[in-house]
Amino acid sequence: MSKKLIPTKNLSDEQLEGCEGLGLQALGIDAERGGAVSSSRRQFIRNVGGVSAASMMGAAALMTHSDQAQAKSTWAEWFQGNYRLMTKKEKAEAIARLEKRYSEEYGKKVTVDGTDAQEGVLFGYALNIQKCIGCRRCVKACVKENNQSRSKEQEMEWIRVLKMEKGEFSKDKMDDGYPLDYGVQVGGNAYSAAGVVLEGEHYYDPEKVPESDSHYMPIACMQCEKPPCVKVCPIRTTYREPDGPVVIDYNWCIGCRMCIGACPYWARRFNWGEPHLPKEEMNPKTHYLGNRPRMKGVVEKCTFCLQRTRHGRYPACVEVCPVGARKFGNLLDPESEVRRILDRKRVFRLKAEANTYPKFFYFVD
Amino acid sequence: MNKFIKFIIDYVVYVAKGGPKFYAWMGFLVLFVGPWIYGSYTQATHGLIVTGLTDQVSWGLYLANFVFLVGVAAGAVTVVFPAYVYHHEPMHKVTVLGEMLAVAAVIMCLLFVFMHLGRPDRAWHMIPYLGVLNFPSSMLTWDVLVLSVYLILNLVGGFYFLYKKYVDEPLNNKFYLPIIFIAIVWAISIHTVTAFFINTMPARPMWHHSMMPIRFITTAFAAGPALIIVCFLIIRQNTKLWIEDSVIDLLSTIIIFCLGIALFLTMSEVVTELYASTEHSFALKYLMFGKHGLHDLVPWFWTSVVGMVLGFILLLVPRIRKNYTVLPYICLMIFGGVWIEKGMALMIPGSIPTPIGEFSLYEPTTLELFNCAGNWAIGFIVLTILLKGAIGILLGDVRYAPASANR
Amino acid sequence: MVNNMIIRENTIMKMYPLSVILATLLFVQTPAAFSEEEKKCFESREGASLAIPKEIEKGWPNVKCSPDTGGVLWWGDPFDGTIPMGEMPIEADYSKGEAVVKPRENQLKLFAICGVGCHNGVFPPFPKDKNPRKLTMHTDIIPDSLDLQHGRGGIWCLDCHHMTKRKKLVDNFGNEISFNEPQKLCGKCHGPIYRDWREGIHGKRIGGWASNGKKRWYVCTECHNPHDVQQGDLNSGFAQLKPEQAPVLPKGLKNTDHERIHKHH
């Protein structure tokens, strides 16, 4: 098929052989689609004849990728459009390309799923803040499921658990107030936090949890119905899917970090360097908009485990929470667990004043 | 067409030749380019991990410099506005120098923005039709638009003027004046949009107040003319181009007014935030006094306050203001003060604490400093070239001579 | 082993000293039998439901365990080792979906020998009433039987355990309840919690999120220790456990001291 497009007939085989020395194979661009590399090397070099001038442009950028397999698809990926606007065919090609690259890179069969939102479903989450013991298992489950980077230099966790003091009011502190000279009266007990406020400890590390003097509050992306992160993105690479989650096309993001600035929940993380994901720990069941491996320079965040939930499965954090504090389901289904919680329990949204309409609710028994 | 090619050749030749002072200055600037190449290459290959940025503080020095330089670019209008609106004659003569400054500043802005991006190779995603421009929803797209238009306006306006002067033809005012007046309004818009770029984020309470745009403009109209005064005084001393005292005096008066208002606005913010002392004041407290045992920004803030307040007071005294030996130092002090105020002291505490209350630090790495210094150096190289060429044409040193073409 | 025990039941009953020796032997053996399967990791609470990591398809384990805390960190197969809950005569609100549970009986250390070596009605004889008394056995489970950490003095072993059939729990009418369905027992007192559990609000479920999806339901005792729900001063219902590691500190910070300075000026 691509042969028709390329006048390679007058090139002798020797000439083609010679091309290899030029490192052209590294370009790896299928003339027709800028896509997958053909199996035969010679055929492939023929294809290079059809490489557009535009694709030569980035040759310099490519030199930094010595690894061939990666370079090949980096090229095709570099030219691909915004996933949201791709045709079905283009999506399938983009996915095939990624599956090939990931499988080579991680040395196992990696699938990239492109399943769309299911009709009549709006995902919602509820967390029982009274039950959470701050064990951070949800944090680590998320890392395992969603292929985040894991190394001391670049550790990525989408969920942050805050420890907050229950508060202690004591007689000793009665005299700790502002000096009277200021003319302002402040009670000495104003100096220590009490109750669930966003002034917690992020790096708490006791022998055992829950500690008797603390509450815990996990925070991740709220999948806002009015997401400020989507509003500020200059290229619409982050957008709300019809079933609710706010997703990112990692191949389209330019890494401007506007969204990080705009998110009131500090839910977004940035790949400061090339992510470190050990081959054996990599979760091979991925979704294009979900947990597929990311690259340096792009933003990522929780997607309600799209790769699982679009196939009916609970998110990883729900399943791992030892106290069952995490509840997930379809907000459009009155029988779902989340809807029952909305019916029955005292529910609140974090930072409701931001008016972002999170689909992540906190509740108490 | 011949004339135009000749213009370019003569311009380049004139700019390339200079005295020892000129070469020394350019050589000094080039010194910064080496580390810059190293820094940019390292950042391009390893990613932003080579900077001091973190998920907690994800906007740092690059964006801080960007915001400041948008102000400098906008500040050029302090030359153009009096010239064309108040018909200030001596100012009129040197307007084009202001436009050159604007061009150089916008180029620096672009350098800093590219450095800030995680994937500069994908910047084409912003080009309409090739990519997707989320306009008008995203403030960043507004910023991109107004900045590129401003760059074009100043390039076209400035070089049209210079070219006409070069070939000694009268200006076509029907073409030229609209550009000038649009550019004046546009200068305000670039900085307003840059303010909106950060103050439309309620997630960052320190930025989220409506005073931001006017504070941006006033500080810009203090820092911009401060730099221009320094440039003008250097030009006066080192070239044959005589810039009238009245130009310098008018600019320093503009600084007084704008800096005065800026300081007043800063004071208003401090009182508003600290008096009520809500959670939204944490960032300001972190900046002014340090919080939770972290104090890294405190010296920056107070240095900036001293620079701006002292500069303001000194300028108020006519004797000092008119002493052109001290004036450049006062201007540099103000320039530095505003640079800190809009850079480190605005950008960084906006991220501290994070929206979920985490306090942290931001320490730029050496590489980051290399890159920033390099961007500035490149900007000044561009500025020097632009100013030198413009001065040559204004002086008549560079002039169209058909005879010489035959030589 | 269990079968052996049952076959020999009659003989053992007549030989009290021997049975004690045997029981003790078994008892001592149990921890040993556990360490032999060290790979197990606990699901909700330590010592309750355990999962054994194994590969269910290539490169896809049923569970991943935490190297730091020994807890399950990730579920590849949520239905591993489960049996249908439908077989159980309870009125849980799962009628629209498929519900499964992990049987509790085979997870209980003494279940196999219970009612055989001991509590067989002979040595010791079945109790005559429900009055609390000092227990000399099972002090690992209940250190001080006169200070039972459940019910604050209001209940006694035999409010939950069947008086004569020690492999069973007991309901309000004296009917047997299986150890696999403790919710029926706990629901006797904890009505509102029981209701929340049936509706999917309280407790843990894994598997499918749809209201008519297949789920594994966790039963009460998989998370709560019925012999020590109060957890002393914690008064929490859930035992303390070791947390997973804290996040890595951001660049520039050497320690977490700043987090503990709560001076609000």
Ligand code: SF4
């Ligand atoms: S929580 Fe933040 S990242 Fe998530 S949708 Fe809302 S604004 Fe966007």
Ligand code: SF4
């Ligand atoms: S960092 Fe990426 S997702 Fe975020 S606003 Fe920029 S382009 Fe959009």
Ligand code: SF4
């Ligand atoms: S796993 Fe559950 S209990 Fe543990 S921190 Fe997360 S939400 Fe809280």
